[in-house]
Each structure stands twice: as structure tokens, then as C-alpha cells.
Amino acid sequence: MTAILGVSPPVYHEVKKPPPAIDFRDVKLTFAGQTDGTLVLGGISFSVRPGEIMSVVGPSGCGKTTLLRLASGLVPPSSGQVWCNGRRVDALNTEVGFVTQDSNLFPWLTALGNVEFPLAVRGVPDKERRERAMHWLELVGLSGFENHYPAQLSGGMQKRVSIIRTLVYEPSVVLLDEPFGALDAQTRMHLHHELLSLWQHQKSTMLFITHDLVEAITLSDTVVVMTRGPGLVKEIYDVPLARPRNVFEIYLEPGFDKAYASLWKHFKHEVQEVLLPGGAL
Ligand SMILES: Nc1ncnc2c1ncn2[C@@H]1O[C@H](COP(=O)(O)OP(=O)(O)OP(=O)(O)O)[C@@H](O)[C@H]1O
Numbered sequence: 001m002t003a004i005l006g007v008s009p010p011v012y013h014e015v016k017k018p019p020p021a022i023d024f025r026d027v028k029l030t031f032a033g034q035t036d037g038t039l040v041l042g043g044i045s046f047s048v049r050p051g052e053i054m055s056v057v058g059p060s061g062c063g064k065t066t067l068l069r070l071a072s073g074l075v076p077p078s079s080g081q082v083w084c085n086g087r088r089v090d091a092l093n094t095e096v097g098f099v100t101q102d103s104n105l106f107p108w109l110t111a112l113g114n115v116e117f118p119l120a121v122r123g124v125p126d127k128e129r130r131e132r133a134m135h136w137l138e139l140v141g142l143s144g145f146e147n148h149y150p151a152q153l154s155g156g157m158q159k160r161v162s163i164i165r166t167l168v169y170e171p172s173v174v175l176l177d178e179p180f181g182a183l184d185a186q187t188r189m190h191l192h193h194e195l196l197s198l199w200q201h202q203k204s205t206m207l208f209i210t211h212d213l214v215e216a217i218t219l220s221d222t223v224v225v226m227t228r229g230p231g232l233v234k235e236i237y238d239v240p241l242a243r244p245r246n247v248f249e250i251y252l253e254p255g256f257d258k259a260y261a262s263l264w265k266h267f268k269h270e271v272q273e274v275l276l277p278g279g280a281l
Pocket residue numbers: 031040058059060061062063064065066067229
């Protein structure tokens with residue numbers, strides 16, 4: 001561009017957008033041994049922005065857990081690609097942390113020992129390891145319980161330990177597979193509150209699997225609705241609720257009812273064939 005009347009044009013520096021934290025590019029998957037060639041995932045494309053909380057909902061068996069296993073490099077796609085922070089995932093992905101549905105705590109280690117474990121594996125020195133683990137235990141209200149073994153903790157406490165055991169090593173992406181499925185409604189609500197507080201504190205990217213639309217709306221920026229097998233993306237829905245959110249009164253937020261109705265419209269079609277084959281919900 002040339003200068004007009006001696007005034008130089010402004011120089012715009014291109015702001016480089018960071019790559020998606022997770023990017024599924026037309027991912028198809030058939031498990032080895034499925035000789036009939038049945039597709040579990042039929043061509044999945046969506047991406048998770050850095051710092052975003054995204055939930056995936058879909059009927060049982062549609063491939064939600066499989067998506068997380070693909071993102072962590074435990075399973076390779078049959079075709080298509082998975083990318084994480086600008087790098088193609090073609091081996092075990094060490095940038096992600098995985099919180100599984102069961103707490104999977106080591107029963108022979110105390111709460112503190114469990115939280116310290118991933119730091120020990122990474123060679124963090126003893127003193128720093130202890131300080132970091134105690135800090136995270138305190139963040140979720142477990143100071144005083146650090147010397148308790150998993151069997152001496154309630155289900156909700158075990159879940160807290162399981163989540164901070166992953167967050168403590170600060171993975172850039174946290175994958176959570178229905179982590180609150182087995183808990184009562186009040187404990188879940190408290191854990192939603194704590195998870196959002198931890199996220200405010202750390203701002204890691206979260207990819208969260210759930211069956212529960214309220215949980216998805218409460219926690220997420222975006223919700224992906226999947227179809228029953230072969231898994232496909234049916235809808236990508238932006239949750240219109242501001243942050244920070246009060247999880248205890250999320251139902252009263254303007255926009256909550258509309259968000260629920262929109263999601264249910266897509267979701268019910270997928271679950272009705274499972275619940276009422278040939279019928280209508
Ligand atoms: N290792 C495997 N070998 C063969 N088939 C598998 C394997 N893992 C999963 N599957 C099949 O892939 C499909 C998707 O499984 P996945 O566990 O991802 O479903 P999901 O959506 O997480 O279900 P749920 O909501 O019940 O947890 C299922 O039909 C399952 O039987």
C-alpha cells in the first residue's frame with residue numbers, strides 16, 4: 001500500500017492464532033478384529049480451543065470414550081488424523097491427562113501418596129512434590145485427609161483425589177470420562193463447583209464426557225452431540241451462559257431453559273432409538 005499525502009498507512013501485525021488444543025480431522029475408526037468392518041466412528045471432525053471446556057454427549061456405545069482414547073494416543077484412527085497443540089498424535093500423547101470414570105486410585109498409597117505419584121514419575125524432587133500435592137489437596141478441601149487411604153475416603157473425596165492427581169502435573173489438556181457418573185446429585189454439584197474453580201485457577205483445556213445435559217451446560221463453553229453408532233457429530237452447541245457460573249443456581253440463569261431445550265431436541269432423537277426402539281419420546 002502506498003502512502004497518501006505523506007501519511008504512512010498503519011502497519012498491521014498478524015496475530016497468530018494458537019492451534020487447537022485437540023483437533024479431530026475426519027476420524028474414522030473400526031476396531032481390529034471387527035471383521036464385518038463396522039465403523040465405531042464414522043468421520044468425526046471438531047476441535048477444542050485452548051482453555052475451552054467442551055463436553056461431548058451421546059448415547060451409550062456411540063464412541064465417546066473411544067474419542068478420548070484417540071486424543072491420548074492409546075488408539076490410532078483407521079483413517080483421518082488427531083492433532084494436539086499443533087502436533088499430530090501418532091503415539092502416546094504426553095500433553096494430555098486422563099481422568100477415567102472409576103477413580104482408579106492406588107489402594108496402597110495415601111491420598112497424598114496418590115497425588116504425589118505422577119510427580120514422582122516425572123522426577124520432581126521430594127520437597128517440591130510434597131508442597132505441590134498438599135497445595136492441590138488444600139484446594140479441594142482435603143487438608144487433614146492427606147494420610148487417609150482411598151478405602152478411608154468417601155466416594156466424592158476419592159473423586160477429588162482422582163481429579164487433582166491429574167491436574168497436579170498441569171497437563172495442557174485434561175480428558176475427563178464421565179468422572180461424576182456414580183455420585184449423588186449434591187456431591188456432583190459440589191464437584192462441579194470445585195472443577196470450575198480449579199479451571200479458573202489453571203485454565204487448562206478440558207474435554208469432558210457425560211450423559212447428563214445439565215452437567216454439560218453447567219460446565220461447558222461448547223457441547224458436542226453425537227449420534228448413535230457409527231458415532232458422528234450431530235450438533236455443536238455454544239452454551240450462552242456467562243462465566244463465572246454459580247453451579248448451585250444455574251437453573252435460574254436466563255438462557256438455561258433455552259439451552260436445555262435446544263440440546264434435548266438433538267439428544268432425544270439419538271436416545272429414543274435406544275430407549276424405545278421405533279417409538280417416540
Ligand atoms: N477395544 C475395543 N475393541 C472392540 N470394540 C470396542 C473396543 N472399545 C470399544 N469398542 C466398541 O466401540 C463402541 C464405542 O465404545 P465406547 O466405549 O467408546 O462408547 P461410549 O460412547 O463411551 O459408551 P458409554 O456411554 O456406554 O460409556 C462400542 O460398540 C464398543 O463395543
